[in-house]
Amino acid sequence: MAALWPDNPRLIGEGVPRLDGLAKASGRAKYPSDERPDGVLFAVVLHSPHAHAKIVKIDTSKAEAIPGVKGVHLIANEGATLRYHGEEIAAVAAESEEIARDGCRAIAIEYEVLPHAVTEAQAVADGAPQLTPRGNTQAGRAQEDGDPEAAIKEAAASIEGEYSVPVITHVCLETHGQVVRWDGDTKMTVWASTQNVDGVESEMAGAFNVPATDVTVLTPVMGGGFGAKFGADTWGVAAGELAKKTGKPVWLFLDRIQEHLTAGNRPSASAKLTLAADKDGKITALIAETAGTGGISRGAAFPLPYVYEVPNSRRQHTDIRINGGNARAMRAPGHPQGCLIMESALDDLAEKMGIDPLQMRLNSLAEQDTVPSGAGEPLNRSEIYRDQIKLGAEAIGWDQRKPRSENAKASGPLKRGFGMALHQWGGGGRDDKQVTCIINPDGSVELRSATQDIGTGCRTVLAQIAAEVLGLNTTDITSNIGNSQFPPGQASGGSTTTPSMAPPAYNAALEARDLLFKRIASALDAEPGDLEIGKGVILVKGEREVPWKEACRKLGTMPINVTGSFSEGLTAQGVGGCQFVDLTVDTETGVVKLNKIVAVQDTGLILNMMTWKSQVYGGVIMGLNYGLFEELVMDPSTGLCLNPDMELYKLAGASDIPAIDIIPFDNEQMRKRGVIGVGEPPTIATAAAIGNAVANALGTRVPNFPMTPMNVLNALAKA
């Protein structure tokens, strides 16, 4: 089918309130963690109290003897090595959560505590404990372009810099977990807080050796994932084991401490680099040694050079393992790190050369950076960036910006600064997902897909598309998602959900409409080609209006049930954006106060302006947290995480939110590209822009993120 999105849409692009918004705002929406099936038992996970230890002996008999404890499941056995504070050891199911916690405390374990390395410095130090047989560090192959040494020699100017950002964690508000109920020996119902309904289904089916069709994963709504909730996880399987053992449904969600320690993190990043430019202020060369840790797992690589064209570059990256929880994808994996390192260095070089950093960015964009445009000719993203930068600079008041040297000389402790940064992301859809559209004889319309709504409004957007095609209101459509028994749905990752699911929803609605026309035409004394969709009516020969419900009644008893697939031309990929920050730093306290953030973002065809804006605001605020507050703190001496909570792991509250100006880069050309996806891109550049604004305000670079009072004052002390 060669359908394209409609030229003059009635609903697409409008701000339509969420279908499940009132249920969420009135407490009636049932999240997986709210499910309490009859006879439910509550399970609690026991985790490692040590950074590195061997389990010598484990005795669960006392736990099993506690009245109310119904089952104990060992995740790690005697002889197992625990590699970080928080690694799972066992799970206990009991009549109440309180008793399950008692059960965990009653498990007697003898540990052989091993030496640990919980910081990158500890892991690379001489005599560090070896965390894997292959060592603690793993160097990637050097990436090289051109001749960076020669280019640096010929450059008009260069800087040498060091920048770093620590490990942070997702802090999904609904913790990871599932409720598992066995229905007989092979059938299983799983209420999972996941961004990957189909993935959890196959994982659970594999773990228990039952057919995937016998596993039903339900995720009607879920409380945030940000990349951490793709799998069933060891504790999900433990819930299944306990449910099997006890014959009762088992509720198992991590507590906040475990969530912080074991449910995923965004790796740290650091770089020691040389950046050089020619006399016109165009970047010509980059040499970088980079490193990062994702904890006990790998995955700390990030893109560099980032966004800009650097003809001569060499980069050597090293992944470092420590005794910490595993890295997991986190909103635009790698990009926030690459962005803040590249953008910090670029800003410092512009400062050294006395060039406006905005101009230096324009100079250093590639001449041709082509991205697909959906149905038409490819687009040059560099031109899009130029337009976006113009819009953003005007909205923040970039002309008020003064060079660092001038700000540093300003009197008084309060210094104002401006900063900016650019980012990019892929997005785009997958072609193997489906949506079913059902039109019932009573006129009700239902969409079905296994995909889930991670909070972006997927349920609403799909209904909006069907409503557009069928001439109905969004609220007339029932959008049933989050059920693994429905047609295959996209996992919510990479900003691919909407671009993967919107085309099949559109095609399903179009096919359902055509089939409806075919089935009811004769009953309306017409040919299928005589029928058209009007608003809430079927138009016969452009004149007679038959109300939607009356027309559907002509279907008799057989509903229309069609499944739509992907088709070309409805999506594209490759977006960009820029962000600007205006802030004030108190040089006596080190406190950074944001005055305003401007975010300009393109994402192709925007389906729902209201939920789109919410996502961009949300991305910016997550970036704000990354720039100002977040850091997972490990204690070098004990090896324990010091802030697995929401008090000492700081996140922005209401008073930390500045004015935020969102500018959708939305024009005819963008709309023609089709749907792309916006979850990730707007979170990338914020921290980088904040860091640059802080450097601009202070007259000196704060090289270590986040921009906490400690890091700011440390940088001032060294300046």
Add this chain to the structure above:
Amino acid sequence: MPPEDHKAPAELPRPGHSRRDFLRGSSLAAAGAVMATSAETAMHEARADVSEADGVEIFSGSCPIELKVNGEAMSVTIEPRSTLLDTLRNRLNVTGPKRVCDRASCGACTVILDGDAVYSCTTLAISCTGHEVRTLESFETDEGSVPQSFLQNDALMCGYCTPGFVTACQAWLEKNPGKEPTLDDIKQGLDGNICRCGTYIGVFQAALDAAKAMKKGGA
């Protein structure tokens, strides 16, 4: 507060364990401050079914109490250490309030206790006997209501923090009837709540709109 509320923990007669031990065992020492007379009585009367297995102290025990939740009298058997949040969610199936941080940092569990917004994750259920507990399930949802205002402003994404924000907002408006708040008032009023999706901008507008509607409605 009457003087008997300030009895030293050690003076509390309780079979087997002092309240101090109980609090240490349940990691809820912070909640001790909110214990009221009725709570202590209930604790005292609790049939503490304490099992002690070779040095592992178990503080379980059943304690039947009456709670008034959303205008309805409810009988429930809890443990003295059970929080109001866990009692609502795990025993009464009132799952509107959410458990997120479990230590009074994020506000997702906010309920209205005798007119005050409180964190139910650090309020002991037994301290609520004789008091009125309201959760967001009891709020109006029609035009101009707080939940409706959240919907209209897309003041929610994943929605897990939303019950707390809605409840804090409702409590603020009830405490300040007829007042038209500034943006700063709203920010201060909601500073005890955290949203990870970053819906604050919508939340601020929802709160401002709800205040306006409330004033117009003469409530």
